[in-house]
Amino acid sequence: MSPGLTRFVIIIVYLAALLGLSVFSSRMSRGTKSDYLLASHSIGPFLLLMSLFGTTMTAFALVGSTGEAFKEGIGVYGMLASSSGIIHSLCFFLIGVKVWGFGYKYGYTTQIQFFRDRLESDMIGVLLFPILVGLVIPYLLIGVMAGGTVIETMTGGPGLTGAFPEMFPSDNPGANGGLPSQYGSLLICAVVLIYVFFGGMRGTAWANTFQTLVFMVLGVVTFYFIAMKLGGQDSFMESLKACSEAVSAEKATRADMSKSKFFTYLLVPFSVGMFPHLFQHWLTAKSANSFKLPVVAHPVFIMIVWVPCVLIGIWATTSLVPAKPPLPTLPNGVVNANAILPFLVKTQTGAALGGLLTAGILAAIMSSLDSQFLCVGTMFSTDIVSHYFGKDKFDDKTQVLIARVFIIAIVAITYFLSLQGYKSVFAMGVWCFSGFASLFPLVFAALYWKRLTKAGAFAGVLATVASWLFLFQKSGFGSNRKFTIDLAGYEIMPVVAIFACSLIAMVGVSLVTKPPSDATLARFFPES
Amino acid sequence: MKYLVWLMVIVLIIAHQNWNWDDQTLVFGFIPIGLAYHAGISIAASIVWFLAASFAWPK
Numbered sequence: 001m002s003p004g005l006t007r008f009v010i011i012i013v014y015l016a017a018l019l020g021l022s023v024f025s026s027r028m029s030r031g032t033k034s035d036y037l038l039a040s041h042s043i044g045p046f047l048l049l050m051s052l053f054g055t056t057m058t059a060f061a062l063v064g065s066t067g068e069a070f071k072e073g074i075g076v077y078g079m080l081a082s083s084s085g086i087i088h089s090l091c092f093f094l095i096g097v098k099v100w101g102f103g104y105k106y107g108y109t110t111q112i113q114f115f116r117d118r119l120e121s122d123m124i125g126v127l128l129f130p131i132l133v134g135l136v137i138p139y140l141l142i143g144v145m146a147g148g149t150v151i152e153t154m155t156g157g158p159g160l161t162g163a164f165p166e167m168f169p170s171d172n173p174g175a176n177g178g179l180p181s182q183y184g185s186l187l188i189c190a191v192v193l194i195y196v197f198f199g200g201m202r203g204t205a206w207a208n209t210f211q212t213l214v215f216m217v218l219g220v221v222t223f224y225f226i227a228m229k230l231g232g233q234d235s236f237m238e239s240l241k242a243c244s245e246a247v248s249a250e251k252a253t254r255a256d257m258s259k260s261k262f263f264t265y266l267l268v269p270f271s272v273g274m275f276p277h278l279f280q281h282w283l284t285a286k287s288a289n290s291f292k293l294p295v296v297a298h299p300v301f302i303m304i305v306w307v308p309c310v311l312i313g314i315w316a317t318t319s320l321v322p323a324k325p326p327l328p329t330l331p332n333g334v335v336n337a338n339a340i341l342p343f344l345v346k347t348q349t350g351a352a353l354g355g356l357l358t359a360g361i362l363a364a365i366m367s368s369l370d371s372q373f374l375c376v377g378t379m380f381s382t383d384i385v386s387h388y389f390g391k392d393k394f395d396d397k398t399q400v401l402i403a404r405v406f407i408i409a410i411v412a413i414t415y416f417l418s419l420q421g422y423k424s425v426f427a428m429g430v431w432c433f434s435g436f437a438s439l440f441p442l443v444f445a446a447l448y449w450k451r452l453t454k455a456g457a458f459a460g461v462l463a464t465v466a467s468w469l470f471l472f473q474k475s476g477f478g479s480n481r482k483f484t485i486d487l488a489g490y491e492i493m494p495v496v497a498i499f500a501c502s503l504i505a506m507v508g509v510s511l512v513t514k515p516p517s518d519a520t521l522a523r524f525f526p527e528s
Numbered sequence: 529m530k531y532l533v534w535l536m537v538i539v540l541i542i543a544h545q546n547w548n549w550d551d552q553t554l555v556f557g558f559i560p561i562g563l564a565y566h567a568g569i570s571i572a573a574s575i576v577w578f579l580a581a582s583f584a585w586p587k
Contacts, residue, residue: 078544078566085570086540089577097586240558252560255550263545292581299573307567311559 003351004163004177008155010355011362014214015191018207018366022195025206029199033399036200037109037378043205043284045293051205051281052294053301054212054367056088056272058139059146062219062364064429065306067337069313075254076313079265081306085299087269091440092295095273096282098447100291102524103283110375111279111443112383118446118524120516121454125383127461132276133379135435136372137414142429143369144185144418146338147362151184153342154358158325174328174343185418188362192370193411196377197404201284204370211363216304218360221353222345223308229348230320244311246318260490267495271436273443277375309341316340322347373414377407431468431478434495438464441503445510450525456510463505467498530584536576544569 001009034040043051058064068076099114108114111132112125155163155178156170162177170176179187195203224236231239250256272278285291321327325347328339345357381403386394394402442460445452471494475483484491515521544566555564 074560074563077563078569082544082566082569082573085573086537086544089573090537093577093580093586237557241554244554244558244560247560249550249552252552252554252562253550254562266541266544288586292585295581296574296578299570299577303567303570307559307563310563314560 002157002163002165002177003161003354004155004157004165006351007355007358008163008179010352011151011154011358014356014359014362015187018191018210019194021206021210022199022203025203026199029202031397031400033396033403035202036400036403037374037382038280039200039202039205039284041104041284042202042286043281043290044286045290047205047209048281048285048290049294049297049301050209050212051284051371052092052278053298054208054215054364055275055277055281055371056084056368057212057215057302057305057364058368059143059150059361059365061305062215062309062361063146063150063338063341065309066313066316066341067339069251069310070316070335070337070340072257073251073254073314074310075257075262077306077310078254079257079262080268081302081310082299083266084269085302087266088272088302089295089298091270091273092282092291092298095443095447096278097288097291099279099443100282100285100288106523108283109280109382110379111274111276112379115442115446115457118516118520119452119454119457120520121457124454124457124461125387127458129379129383131435131439131461131465132274133376135432136276136376137417139429139432140369140372140376140410140414141418143365143372144189144414145181147188147365147369148181148183148185148418149339150342150358150361150365151187152178152181153328153339154346154354155179157346173325182419186415188366188369189411189415192366192373193408196370196374196407200400200403201280201374204374205281205284207370208367211367214363215360215367216301218357218363219305219308222341222349222357222360223312225349225353226312226315226344230315230318232320243315243318243320246320247314248317251314251317258484258491260487260492261484264493264496267437267493267499268430268433269437270440270499271433274436274439276379277371280375280378281371312344313340316344373407373411376410377403380406380410431472431475431494434493434498435464435468437495438468438498438502441499441506445506447524449510450521451510451515452506453510453513453515455513456506456508459509460502460506464498464502467501471497533576533580533584536579540569540573540576543572 029035102108102114112128115128116122116125152175156175158173158176163179165177168177168180195207227239227243228236231242233239233242328336328343330336345354381399385402386399442457485494485497551561553561555561
């Protein structure tokens, strides 16, 4: 059996195990809408931790972190990982617990239901719905396209080493005989669709837990084998030292990183406060106390995944990586940083281990995709169909059926969009996060500021959209990946300007418009 | 205690933001000090959030 075929078989076995788990979890379903969309508020601390962590750690956590460290050095850990450890837990603590309380008490399933009640406005849903879905779609595309690329890379190989050299020959030796990315993406979409369709939120929570364990364990295993192979010493510690001593000062320090950019990146993780798929996960909790474990463990979990990947990324810049085969490149000849981790796994480990590690990368991708597919389907069925056509018209079974139909539709749309070859979609990641982060003032004010008004919320959302579109256009629609704003000589991230526009418009308009009714204030601020 | 916990969160964010910016020291012989420092920030974050969950949990 060729190395590519060995890896392909292991990937298929892993995906089959995942589907087996979904059959097991779907047997626990109670068949109601609440169970399908929110697991009947029955998710305890451990499953909640794994669901939230698995959902926030996308393909970027493994593949992207290694690639960014390859390009920028160790500074990416502080800029993206330790900042997320602080801010994500802050959002779970300040937003998640409070949202869970209102969701449990008033029966919310989506963000828009909460905002409609809190702001006494039906139209806020009409405004927010396309924005939230529009920001989630590129995020979905990143996962679907990354999954296809990883499968193609890992099952391909020069000569007869690929999985299917006669069926799928290619001029690119790395992808020769590999399962083409469009089929890999289809495989990923089909597996996620099956377990989300049958298992709903309960199936998603179990699958997330399994997949998070898989990618955390296999990430550490990858680190061990790559360190031993590149370091070439007898002991693990000696190999680690040999690898790190070969790293240049440029990559081993943050000397080349803009301090103002590092500082302003701190706003990006606030995006988790407005992710609709995390909002839905928060509402699945059994109790407010279920949030304690995720709040405490999240920063350390990020460290366990990111530190090995960042070290592998900086090691890949050294002469310890064999000259042949050469590092993967983009058509313009520049090294493809996002392919560094799959490349090292493929060239520095055996076929069987390579297959397992590929399963780990796919686990990170799918544990985010499932929640996003489920959440977009939920938003369509809850915020559009049930809201406008009357939820009393449909019984529980019909509402679950409607949600399932929308989930199939969103998976199909995402897959067909992924075939259009939007290579720049990977650059969209930070723009999606910037959009969600700039809506954070809205959710924070809705929960903690009684004076927030309907008009203030509209002003904040519209200011976010206008400033986001203006800066996105200035960046060449995301094509300038290093786009920043020059503020008196300081290089700052676009998210700062968008966040500021959102906050100023929301507060300014709220202060000059009529406050919410006493009934609404009593409902959302009972302590006062 | 509640206010002390929130003060610690603020200190944590300040600590997250330059003393080792261009230091090339390798901690344990293999972790660049800038990375080790921020891994320490991650561990400190978990400790601070543990204190928050114990003493400042919302009603």
